[in-house]
Amino acid sequence: MIKIEEVTKKYPGMERPAVDKLSLNIEEGEICVFVGPSGCGKTTTLKMINLIIEPSGGKIFVNGENILEQNANELRKKIGYVIQKTGLFPHYSVFDNIAVVPNLLGWEEERVEKRVVELLKMMNLDPDENRNKFPKALSGGQSQRVGVARAMAADPPVMLMDEPFGAVDPITRNQLQNEFLKLQQKVKKTICFVTHDIDEAIKMGDKIAILDQGKLVQYDTPENILFNPANEFVEEFVGSDRSLKVLNLLRVTTVMRKNIKRIKEKAGIDEINKYFSHPEKNRILIENDENHVVGYLAKEEYHKISTAKGWNKAIRIFPTSLNKHNTLKDAMSDMLQHNIAALPVMDEEDKFMGIVSFRDIQSYIGEAYEENENEKELDENEVL
Amino acid sequence: MTELRRVFNYFTNNLDRISGYMLEHLILIVIAIALSIGLWVSLGILVRSNKKAADSVLGLGSLIMAIPSVAIYGILVSIPGLGLSRQSAVIALVLYSMLPILRNVYVSLNEVDKSILEAAKGMGMSDRQILRKVQLPLALPVILAGVRVATVMMVGIGTLAVYIGERNLGVLIEQGLKRSRSDMIIVGAILVTVFVVVIDFFIGWLESAAVSEGIKSDEGSKAGGEN
Numbered sequence: 001m002i003k004i005e006e007v008t009k010k011y012p013g014m015e016r017p018a019v020d021k022l023s024l025n026i027e028e029g030e031i032c033v034f035v036g037p038s039g040c041g042k043t044t045t046l047k048m049i050n051l052i053i054e055p056s057g058g059k060i061f062v063n064g065e066n067i068l069e070q071n072a073n074e075l076r077k078k079i080g081y082v083i084q085k086t087g088l089f090p091h092y093s094v095f096d097n098i099a100v101v102p103n104l105l106g107w108e109e110e111r112v113e114k115r116v117v118e119l120l121k122m123m124n125l126d127p128d129e130n131r132n133k134f135p136k137a138l139s140g141g142q143s144q145r146v147g148v149a150r151a152m153a154a155d156p157p158v159m160l161m162d163e164p165f166g167a168v169d170p171i172t173r174n175q176l177q178n179e180f181l182k183l184q185q186k187v188k189k190t191i192c193f194v195t196h197d198i199d200e201a202i203k204m205g206d207k208i209a210i211l212d213q214g215k216l217v218q219y220d221t222p223e224n225i226l227f228n229p230a231n232e233f234v235e236e237f238v239g240s241d242r243s244l245k246v247l248n249l250l251r252v253t254t255v256m257r258k259n260i261k262r263i264k265e266k267a268g269i270d271e272i273n274k275y276f277s278h279p280e281k282n283r284i285l286i287e288n289d290e291n292h293v294v295g296y297l298a299k300e301e302y303h304k305i306s307t308a309k310g311w312n313k314a315i316r317i318f319p320t321s322l323n324k325h326n327t328l329k330d331a332m333s334d335m336l337q338h339n340i341a342a343l344p345v346m347d348e349e350d351k352f353m354g355i356v357s358f359r360d361i362q363s364y365i366g367e368a369y370e371e372n373e374n375e376k377e378l379d380e381n382e383v384l
Numbered sequence: 385m386t387e388l389r390r391v392f393n394y395f396t397n398n399l400d401r402i403s404g405y406m407l408e409h410l411i412l413i414v415i416a417i418a419l420s421i422g423l424w425v426s427l428g429i430l431v432r433s434n435k436k437a438a439d440s441v442l443g444l445g446s447l448i449m450a451i452p453s454v455a456i457y458g459i460l461v462s463i464p465g466l467g468l469s470r471q472s473a474v475i476a477l478v479l480y481s482m483l484p485i486l487r488n489v490y491v492s493l494n495e496v497d498k499s500i501l502e503a504a505k506g507m508g509m510s511d512r513q514i515l516r517k518v519q520l521p522l523a524l525p526v527i528l529a530g531v532r533v534a535t536v537m538m539v540g541i542g543t544l545a546v547y548i549g550e551r552n553l554g555v556l557i558e559q560g561l562k563r564s565r566s567d568m569i570i571v572g573a574i575l576v577t578v579f580v581v582v583i584d585f586f587i588g589w590l591e592s593a594a595v596s597e598g599i600k601s602d603e604g605s606k607a608g609g610e611n
Contacts, residue, residue, distance in 0.1 A: 085497075087504070
């Protein structure tokens with residue numbers, strides 16, 4: 001959808017180009033995040049896509065057409081543009097702000113009205129309450145929502161977002177990010193997103209382009225950036241806690257074990273004894289007649305209580321459960337908090353899907369890194 | 385008490401003459417301010433993104449401001465084709481309004497937040513659309529403040545145009561001085577003041593009608609408060 005070919009931007013009087021022969025492809029419907037330290041050329045690259053900055057060399061294709069051969073103003077009407085400071089027109093109402101591009105395109109009044117109301121709803125802003133407000137009456141989060149709505153007004157296939165959530169507080173930022181990701185699943189825009197925050201990049205990006213000194217250092221999925229950083233710079237940039245960041249990225253379903261042996265609550269002692277006679281089996285899931293997992297049984301507790309009347313008393317209930325949208329970080333957090341080494345994953349109807357264990361997470365992440373680490377580090381792992 | 389009565393008597397006895405002066409004064413000011421706005425706002429727009437040009441025209445404006453008004457009138461009437469005429473008076477007033485209007489236009493257009501301009505550009509607005517729909521509306525309160533200052537100044541300097549043939553409120557002051565008639569001077573001064581207050585009020589009304597609610601409480605009142 002967006003194809004950047006050997007694009008260079010050199011400012012007069014500067015020794016090295018701000019952007020240096022950068023090439024990358026952004027697939028339709030994907031969010032590509034440009035990330036890097038200040039001065040890496042990420043914003044410059046973004047602004048060349050809508051010709052706010054003119055490239056000194058190279059080609060940029062949007063939807064197969066070379067943008068340098070197009071009228072800049074006509075091009076920009078087809079590309080949504082969101083900036084950090086929102087750039088809302090203070091003298092325009094919320095409605096008029098969102099209606100800017102549709103009005104430039106000469107839409108009929110009715111169509112504009114319908115679209116603006118639709119967008120306000122999409123952005124979780126009550127149309128009646130907000131349409132006549134002026135930007136000064138909006139909170140930071142609301143302003144940013146209006147900014148995104150304005151960029152999407154004429155339904156452009158491509159959107160450029162320059163640190164769109166950079167100027168709001170962390171709680172609002174998180175909320176806006178989540179809302180936007182949810183929205184993106186519906187609208188499937190092709191998005192270029194600039195941030196200096198690697199966590200935001202990992203969260204928002206389908207692909208991440210890491211830039212340094214005007215050059216593309218690595219362009220890959222967030223997983224690969226974290227598991228397989230191209231060089232020391234990337235490694236440093238993603239941070240020494242990158243394995244923790246992986247936890248935030250991966251869903252519990254990636255390490256979940258599905259076909260786990262379960263025993264009915266009404267099962268006889270023989271069945272359990274037989275299971276626990278195996279020296280490696282220490283835990284067993286217990287389910288009721290409706291196949292709902294009710295808890296688990298630990299071998300040592302079972303042996304302590306087996307002389308008494310019912311073994312069911314030794315069943316421990318899971319303190320909490322996970323759903324399939326939870327990340328490994330959520331899982332780890334719950335496990336640490338409840339001092340438990342494994343948790344069940346339940347679906348929407350509270351039916352058992354599988355189980356996630358601390359050890360599985362550990363080995364999954366460990367193996368993923370092992371593939372990429374050098375031998376020396378491998379040895380260290382073995383010792384530990 | 386008797387002085388006040390004399391002022392009052394002079395005013396009531398010469399109502400016809402005085403209203404004639406007022407009308408003449410008003411006509412002069414309206415012509416001059418209309419021309420000034422047209423001329424200096426356009427010039428301000430032209431030089432808005434050229435600092436060098438802006439600096440030189442603003443310098444010229446300051447220079448004109450420094451010349452005593454009587455001297456300007458004198459210079460203008462000596463120009464063939466102008467002479468003792470309304471043209472000379474209008475030109476003098478237009479020249480005096482150069483600095484306050486031009487400066488406010490230039491400064492306010494350049495003070496529009498860069499992120500707003502970038503957003504406007506990014507949405508595909510042409511330079512002309514950005515000027516008309518974004519920059520000028522946002523600059524309007526400050527531009528109007530400049531117009532206000534210029535107008536108030538014109539009312540005052542306009543009285544001196546009686547020396548080049550205008551028959552406006554300045555006549556009362558000039559004649560009063562010549563004849564040591566304090567009642568005439570006081571009537572003239574009061575009416576000039578009333579004139580200024582009315583014009584100030586009118587521009588204030590214009591501002592509240594033309595400036596968007598979205599920018600009113602902050603820039604609007606601040607710029608207006610400069611007077």
